[in-house]
Amino acid sequence: VLLSTLLVPQQVPIGFNAVRQNGLTGYVALGRVFTPGLYFLPLRQTFILFPSTLVTIEFSERGINSTTSDLGFARPDGPPIETRTGKDAGDPDSGGQPVTLSLSFQIRIPVDHVGRVYNSFSTEWRARYVLLARNVVNTVATRYTSTEFWTERRKISDDLGSSLNETLAAQGCAVEGAVQLLRVDFQDKYEDLITETQLQSQKKITNEYQMQVTKLLKELDVRSAGVDAESQAIRAIAEAEAA
Missing domain, CATH: 1.20.5 (Single alpha-helices involved in coiled-coils or other helix-helix interfaces)
Structure with missing residues (x-):
């Protein structure tokens, strides 16, 4: 009884929210979310932390083969996404062109969604959001032709942002700001053809x-x-x- 009533100080750092876990039973109390501050919890109870600040999700080659981060920045969540564009209007049987997309965006987990996120994904929420984001990017890419990835990049970025936000909001987080299309890479042969077409058009x-x-x-x-x-x-x- 004495051990169960003994209180020990536990801190939720700035930049995080938390839920409380019983270290003996593993039970996580989701009824209350703790904001940054110092708290006194019963012995063997701890906090499970969730970021309250913006979290960057990135798919790129930056530092992907390195064991350390670049200039102190976190490594990407995965390599660029290999997908396909939509069918070209002039060649409906083409099935689109292979395209590799490097991109990043930022999410936030609202304080009132922390319990919901833990209940759905436990502490693996980031991996889940990365998987969902890949699926969304694959879907959006097929809405646009290869030429539009050159001429309508802002429109594609906006579509990615709204589609990602719609999908991830249903899973407890919000996308904030614009999606950054860092690189769009086609196969060398096709990219050379596109470049030549653009040059001829400009000429x-x-x-x-x-x-x-x-x-x-x-x-x-x-x-x-x-x-x-x-x-x-x-x-x-x-x-x-x-x-």
Whole structure:
């Protein structure tokens, strides 16, 4: 009885919320979420911490083969996501193009969702969110053609953000801010083709602009010649009248 009533200090650090666990039975009390501060708990009861600040989820090659983080930053949650684009309008049988996406986004676990998150995922919430995010990215990628990954990147980023937030909000967390598309990589052969297509498109625009400039200069030359001819005629008339 004495041991069960003995209280010991336990702290919830700044930047975290917590639920209380009985170290003897393993039971986790989800009725109350503890915010940062110092608390006195019965002996052998501890806190399970959940971050209250923004958490970055990242899929990239940065430091993926290293045993240490880059410049003190946490390592990515996984490598870039290999998926496929949607079918190209000009080639509906193509099945899309292979594409590798590097991206990051930030989530927050609201204090009133901590108990729900623990009840669903225990302490493996991050791994669960990473898996869900991969599935969402795969789904969103198929909504866009390979060309749109070049021309509509902002739109794709916004779609990823809203889709991720919809999926993860149903699992207790919220996506905050925009999704950062860090890299979009196609197979070398296709990427070279896209680059050449973009260059040809830009060249066409440049040529059209040059043609417009040339046409304008010719019109100015014609107008200038007309003005000169009119001036000479007026001068000739004036000289004739003076004589």
